[in-house]
Every structure is written in structure tokens, then in C-alpha cells.
Amino acid sequence: MVTTTEKMIGNYPDERGHFGPYGGLFVSETLMDPLDELREAYQRFMQDEAFLKELDEDLKHYVGRPSPIYHAKRWSEELNGAQIYLKREDLNHTGAHKVNNTVGQALLARHMGKTRIIAETGAGQHGVASATVAARLGLECVVYMGAVDIARQEANVYRMRLLGAEVRSVESGSKTLKDALNEAMRDWVTNVDNTFYIIGTVAGPHPYPAMVRDFQAVIGREARRQMPEQAGRQPDALVACVGGGSNAIGLFYPYLDDREVAIYGVEAAGSGLDSGQHAAPLCAGKPGVLHGNRTYLMEDKDGQIIETHSVSAGLDYPGVGPEHAWLKDSGRANYVAVTDQEALAAFHDLTRIEGIIPALESSHALAYAAKLAQTMRRDQIVLVNLSGRGDKDMHTVAAQEGLKI
């Protein structure tokens, strides 16, 4: 085990995007050269001081970084276990971690001379974050969103339209995030000359999983600097929710070499892993190929992708970033799942006890962190990535209580 993780850290992916057996480049021929062009540009600009300076300035003055770390004292007291700290990605401009990545990719798009941005979105957070940076840079923006998600995330749809983006409803397949991704790929393959596809998570063909991770890793880099200042030391455990897994990898990646820090990724168990109504490929799926990479998937015995279920639209995805698949197999990270009901309970707890309304996605991480903290000593520390704020989820939560707002 130790040798596997030792080899793993810092060396992945390989030059063709493989994380062990996962990742890679599984796309049609038309996209091979554009992906190569993207990989080349990304590698060049990530060494370019002027580009990195511009990115840092944007993250500081536009996104509002660094995001604070907050000690949830009352909640920790109530749980009577380890101390829970929250990395406050919910305080970023646009309300979630997604903007870290869109700022980076949009900057890259501009430097590559692309004039049109496309994106897929589930909960709408990545769509809003893409529309936001497109507005700021004066780029045309089209966001693909499943018809089912459009219905349950009306507010974000309106935000995207206000920002000048065109939101295209996707009516094929299950009409959720995976279908939006298919449709965005189809757009890209058609308009590849002038269009930059901003993928919102650490999935897709190489270089996306590595590139999105690198843009999100600012979360973990900051946390490693902030924790000693604030808590006197690094945490004993990290907890983050995993849909595609971008907020999780962003927190985990800079900590991979810190072996004494335990890592937990939390998937959506929906109505329960036994019910089949969930979105937990790492906990209950198997490896396969979808959306340009090999990873764990929710699929049936014939290899067809099956519909997922989660109360949180942002976790409703049948695949997961290939690096998480690799971290799971290598044993460096643990993957667990919490149900809709557990996540909703944590949503209410944090709201009432700390005065912070978390996103339903992040509530999955909170629910597991609460369970974990109760098995730990009071002088231990759990750091949770509070990846987004819950404003967008008011309708969903109210509906759970039979209310319409």
C-alpha cells in the first residue's frame, strides 16, 4: 500500500492523462487534436509567470480569496467529538468553489484566442460561475443544462440569463448533468475552432481532470497554510463531498503527501445504497468508460449508464473524477456515502447552530463529518470543505417539508 501511494503522489496523471488504470483520452477523433492543443496551452501557461500573476490577482480581487477557515465551535460542542473546522468556499463570489476553476479556464480561453465559452451544469453553480467569468471577459457563453435540473434550479437558470448566457435545455437521456455533458461535447466537436469548453469537474478527457484539479488545489494550499495559524496544527481528517469530485480533489490534493491526515470523500447515497436510488459510483459502482475517461460508473449489466438519484443536483452524476477512482483503489482516500435524509439533517444543524446555510452538496460532507467527529477525541480536528452556500436550495429544502416558496 505504501509503495503504491508513494509512487502515486505528485506523479499523476502520466503524460496521456492516466491515473493508474483510470483517466485517459476516450473521445472521438475530431476532439483529439483540440484536446492536444488545450493540453499544450495549459501546460505552457501554468509555467508562465504573467499568466499565474493574473490568475492570482483574479482569485484575490474578483473571487475574494483566500477563503477563511471557521471553527464551528458550537456544533463541535454539541457533537462532543473532534473539533470541526470549515473551509469557507461558500463565501466565494458566486457562492461556491466552482468559480476557482472557471476563472482559470476562462483566462486560458482568452489567452488561446477563443471567443466562445460553453459549459455543462447540474445544480447550476458551474453554469453560473461560467456565465460570470464570460460576462467579465466579454465572451459569448452557452450553458447546457438538463431539463430536469432546469426545473429544480430555476433561480440559477435566471442568474445565468441575467449574466448574458444562453441556457440550452437538454431533453435527451435522463435530462440531467450527464446528458448536459454529452450535449456540450457535441457542441464542442461542432464549433471547436472558436469555442472553449469549460468542464466544471475533475472528469472528462485529459487534460481536464488534471487541469481542473490544479485550478481547485488553491483550496488545499490555503488550508495547509491557514490551519497551523488558526488551530496550531494540520487537521487529523479531511472531509468533502464528491459528485464529479472537484471541490474534494481541490482540498485533498495538497494533503496527499501528509500521510497522517485521513481523507474522506462523501458520495450521495440518495434513498440508500441498497435502494439503487443513489449517485455513489465509488461506493457501489464499477469501472467503465464514459465522458472521455475510465473511472467508476453507475451502469447496468450491459454497460448502459443508469440514472442516478440525489436530493442534491450537483451530486447527481453517474461517474466520478478518475483521480478519485485511483485514490480509492490505492487506499489513500476513503469513500463513503450519506443519504438524502442525513444530508438534510446536517443542513438544518449547521443552519441553526452556526448560522451558516450550506449547499445540499456540502451538507453530505457535513453529515459524514458529524458522524466521524463523534468517533474521535475532542482534541482532534476534522476539516470540512464547505464547498457552497445553500441559497440555491431553498426551494428543494422547503419542498421536503411540504412547503412551496
Next chain:
Amino acid sequence: MSMLKEKFAQLRQQQKTALIPFITAGDPLPEITVDLMQDLVAAGADIIELGIPFSDPMADGPVIQRASERALEYHVSLRDVLEMVSRFRQMDRETPVVLMGYLNPIEIMGYQNFAEQAADAGVDGALVVDLPPEEGQEFQQILKQHGLDQIYLVAPTSTAARIERICELSGGFVYYVSVKGVTGASHLDIKSLDEKLKQIRENTDLPVGVGFGIKDAETAAAVSQVSDAVVVGSALVSRVEALADQPEKIGAALRETLSGMRQAMDNAVHK
């Protein structure tokens, strides 16, 4: 000699361009697919491309996506598709069959298992849309061991170096995607097509087929003058779709569309 190679040699002698219709297996009803394949042969198909239904056909336009959805309503699996080819083979020993699909259903069956069963069923080649040469070497070796050709795509965006590599690896024929876009797209430009095909031919003696965007007999005829094979998909599948609730009429409709293309192509070549 592989059946694909034999077929192309035959056509070259007759100075004919191959006509390759595509339909999705199981669309709109699993029990009529084999009959439809025979209809296509009767209307002048030289090779049949049979689509393996997949839940997430990323490279396909709306017409072929919906064909997959219709077939999946009947849970048509890769095993079922192979069973259909096997039944077709009992009646037709001369028309090569190429499977076209996405990797995941093949991966879950296992490469070895797939290759064995496909060879047994009488499949001649496979085109896996989301398996570029970089990731396809293991699969290709296994296909080769079972006498199956792997057909690779060349796209308008393929660089000279990629074209060279793909031509080296391809078996059966090279499939040129004539437009940037998904299946069923429009705006096929014959002049730039001709230039690209010349570039491909500098790298290979394999026949070069052209697909994506061949909508009607006129386009098929024009493309047939510069290529070795014309692949027609969405134009046929949209006829299947229009008659999905009158399946008994689909065979005649496909024969009509395809024989129109066949005639236009043959006339064009003999001109």
C-alpha cells in the same frame, strides 16, 4: 483475406464505390433488425454498419441518439446485437458487417469475450467511436487475433502525424468524418473533402470511406466520385423514426432511400 478486403477488391474491379448504410440494432423493434439488414442488401448495400445502442452516444446527433433510445426501451444489449448478426449471417454470407458503437458496452463484456463472440457471429470489423488509437492498442490486438478489422476515424481536425499513425493502424478501411460535428450534421464541402482524401491516400492503400453529413442521393453521388465508400446513417435512421409506429413499412422505405442513392452513385461513376 478478410471479408472487407475481399469486398473492396471486388468493387474496385467493378469500378464501383461501396455503399455502407447504417442502422441502429433494435431500432425501432429488435425483431425486425435482421429483416431490415436484408432489405438494405437488396437495395444495394455493399457493407452494413450496425449500431450498438448506448445510453450516452456523445458523438451522435439527435437522430441517432433517439434511435439508441428506442432500442434501449427494449434493453437491446451487445449480446442481442451479436445474436442479430449471427442470424443475418445464416442468410447472407457475402455482405460484411461492421459494428459501430461506444466502448463501455464492449468493455463490460470484456475485450476477449467480445472478440470471440463477434467472430463467431460473423462480424467483420468494429468501429469504436470513443476509442482512439492511443487507447486502443490492446483491443486492436485482440480483434486481430480473431480476424476482425478495427476501423479508425480520421477527422477534419486530424493532423498529418495523426493521419499517418491512424492509417498504419487501421484495418478494412479508413473512415473519414467529413464534417466537424456529430452524425447527421450538414455543410459537407466536396472540394475540401477531396483534398483531405488525397492526403489520407498518401499514407495508405486502404480504401477510404466518408461518412457524417451525407443526406441525400445527390450528396452520395458527389462523395462517391472522390471516395471508396459512402456511409449513410442519419438519412436512413430518420426514415425509421418517421415510421416507428408502423414498423411493417420501414423495410420498403429504407429500400427506396438506399436504392435512390445507389443509382445516383452508379450513374455518377459511369459518367
